[in-house]
Amino acid sequence: MLLDVLSIPKDDPIAFTFFTGYMAMLAASVFFFFERGSVDEKWKLSLLVSGLITGIAAVHYYYMRDYYVATGENPTALRYIDWTLTVPLMCVEFYLLTKAAGAKLGLLWKLIFASVWMLVTGYIGEAFNPEGGSTSHSVLWGFLSTLGYLYILYTAWFGEVAKLAANSGNESVKTGVRTLGWFVLVGWAIYPIGYMCMPGGWLNAGLGWESSNVDLFYNIADAINKIGFGLVVYSIAVSSKKKVAA
Amino acid sequence: MAPFLFMLKPTSIFVFLNVVLWLLQVAIGEMTLWMQVSLAGFLIALVGIPHGAIDHVLFVKNTKASPLFFYGFYLALIILIVVIWLLFPQVGLVLFLILSAYHFGQSQLSSYGTVPSLMKALLYILWGSSILSALVVYNQSEIFQICGANQDLLQLLVVFQLPIFKLVLLFATLSFLLLFIPFAGRIGRKHVAFELLILGLIHLSFFTQSILIGFSIYFATLHSMEVLQEEFDFLKTKIINFNFVQFIWLLMPYTLLSLFGIALLLMLSYFTFLPMSGTLIVFISISALTLPHSVVMEQFYSVLRKKV
Numbered sequence: 262m263l264l265d266v267l268s269i270p271k272d273d274p275i276a277f278t279f280f281t282g283y284m285a286m287l288a289a290s291v292f293f294f295f296e297r298g299s300v301d302e303k304w305k306l307s308l309l310v311s312g313l314i315t316g317i318a319a320v321h322y323y324y325m326r327d328y329y330v331a332t333g334e335n336p337t338a339l340r341y342i343d344w345t346l347t348v349p350l351m352c353v354e355f356y357l358l359t360k361a362a363g364a365k366l367g368l369l370w371k372l373i374f375a376s377v378w379m380l381v382t383g384y385i386g387e388a389f390n391p392e393g394g395s396t397s398h399s400v401l402w403g404f405l406s407t408l409g410y411l412y413i414l415y416t417a418w419f420g421e422v423a424k425l426a427a428n429s430g431n432e433s434v435k436t437g438v439r440t441l442g443w444f445v446l447v448g449w450a451i452y453p454i455g456y457m458c459m460p461g462g463w464l465n466a467g468l469g470w471e472s473s474n475v476d477l478f479y480n481i482a483d484a485i486n487k488i489g490f491g492l493v494v495y496s497i498a499v500s501s502k503k504k505v506a507a
Numbered sequence: 508m509a510p511f512l513f514m515l516k517p518t519s520i521f522v523f524l525n526v527v528l529w530l531l532q533v534a535i536g537e538m539t540l541w542m543q544v545s546l547a548g549f550l551i552a553l554v555g556i557p558h559g560a561i562d563h564v565l566f567v568k569n570t571k572a573s574p575l576f577f578y579g580f581y582l583a584l585i586i587l588i589v590v591i592w593l594l595f596p597q598v599g600l601v602l603f604l605i606l607s608a609y610h611f612g613q614s615q616l617s618s619y620g621t622v623p624s625l626m627k628a629l630l631y632i633l634w635g636s637s638i639l640s641a642l643v644v645y646n647q648s649e650i651f652q653i654c655g656a657n658q659d660l661l662q663l664l665v666v667f668q669l670p671i672f673k674l675v676l677l678f679a680t681l682s683f684l685l686l687f688i689p690f691a692g693r694i695g696r697k698h699v700a701f702e703l704l705i706l707g708l709i710h711l712s713f714f715t716q717s718i719l720i721g722f723s724i725y726f727a728t729l730h731s732m733e734v735l736q737e738e739f740d741f742l743k744t745k746i747i748n749f750n751f752v753q754f755i756w757l758l759m760p761y762t763l764l765s766l767f768g769i770a771l772l773l774m775l776s777y778f779t780f781l782p783m784s785g786t787l788i789v790f791i792s793i794s795a796l797t798l799p800h801s802v803v804m805e806q807f808y809s810v811l812r813k814k815v
Contacts, residue, residue: 397533400715411704419697467645467714468673
């Protein structure tokens with residue numbers, strides 16, 4: 262592995278972001294694992310999950326980096342494998358943050374199911390899109406995938422998670438859950454936009470938008486969403502500890 | 508059955524019709540033009556035309572103006588629009604699109620009374636422009652087919668410039684989102700989320716359905732049915748023991764008159780007594796009714812929101 266020298270084109274921002282994304286995720290994992298020791302007991306599991314999210318992503322980015330540089334193609338399968346593991350873990354964070362406020366295991370399973378539904382249907386829509394792109398295929402699976410996304414969004418903003426956070430009596434949890442809600446609304450929105458830019462997709466067929474740079478946006482979005490998600494959880498843990506100390 | 512349908516939320520009917528028709532088309536293929544025209548005609552005749560058929564009642568009840576004044580002003584505006592269409596058809600079309608954009612946006616967003624007035628007008632036109640430009644952008648090839656089918660419609664093609672409509676679509680949609688979302692504090696986050704969802708669903712409908720079907724489903728359900736509900740609720744406050752049957756009786760005269768009038772014009776066109784294609788006649792007829800109807804509804808909503 263150490264003897265394989267990879268040639269990174271100077272004018273290829275996608276390759277650049279694969280490399281930086283891999284290192285950023287790895288560094289974030291190390292940070293979260295080490296910082297786990299400096300937070301209260303009740304937040305240790307949340308930080309562990311944050312570290313796992315970025316750690317799993319780091320491993321997958323390592324392989325996606327090589328795949329992209331070798332083939333120049335979008336590593337669709339690897340991306341969805343990564344998302345199928347990390348996105349449910351992000352949903353687990355919602356449960357862990359509101360557990361003290363009374364979140365039940367049922368909430369956890371509903372969020373996991375919704376996230377897996379979102380990703381599996383999205384994968385079918387993207388990976389099995391007929392040659393040249395099929396609008397009906399893209400719209401059908403995109404619509405089904407969006408149902409899962411809307412469920413998570415609704416739960417975080419208006420549903421069980423939002424209500425539990427509001428009743429938690431902990432300002433850090435309230436602010437944190439609201440911030441994570443913004444990540445889901447704005448940060449995760451890049452993925453359906455990228456999906457709709459695929460051949461036959463809504464933005465592709467309707468507005469002529471191409472998907473040639475979609476990997477660049479996915480790489481940047483992944484880094485912001487996964488590392489940012491973990492940092493929000495970390496800030497909740499740290500501010501809670503400060504309040505207890507005070 | 509009719510009262511039950513009336514009670515179903517228009518949004519649910521909108522979603523239901525879109526899903527059923529889309530699945531049908533995926534399963535058995537695209538609808539023929541005749542089927543599309545029939546379905547669109549049915550929806551517009553059932554609820555589209557009736558929603559404007561009691562303008563005379565609403566205007567007189569709200570302004571205390573005499574019926575003579577109402578008919579005078581209504582007919583004057585109709586004649587004005589017809590003249591514009593006959594002399595400058597492209598101008599007529601552009602005016603029609605702008606008026607429709609404002610009117611659609613108004614009926615969708617007028618219930619949010621806490622938004623400042625100037626901002627309201629801007630939001631109405633942005634919302635309406637977003638959906639109308641989407642209708643054009645997503646169905647460009649159909650528009651060319653429709654306009655190319657008749658000599659007198661070819662002159663309208665110059666209005667349907669794709670780059671302009673794409674620009675309008677992006678600008679209107681993004682501007683609406685940027686201006687509307689901050690009102691979540693005043694209106695409530697759930698209402699803002701609901702409106703964004705509706706806007707997205709309308710866009711999706713216009714993208715997946717043909718131009719005729721997409722527009723007629725939106726027009727019949729989210730626009731006309733909602734307005735009919737508002738008109739019915741308003742009249743219940745004005746007329747003692749007002750019920751659904753009385754409402755239908757009120758709607759009938761001018762609904763039948765409008766349908767008869769359009770049918771007559773189409774027959775005259777078919778037998779070449781009128782040197783105009785049926786499609787252009789429909790465009791002009793609907794456009795001519797839109798201006799006076801929009802004025803009446805502007806008045807109606809200003810009274811309605813004062814009560815709130």
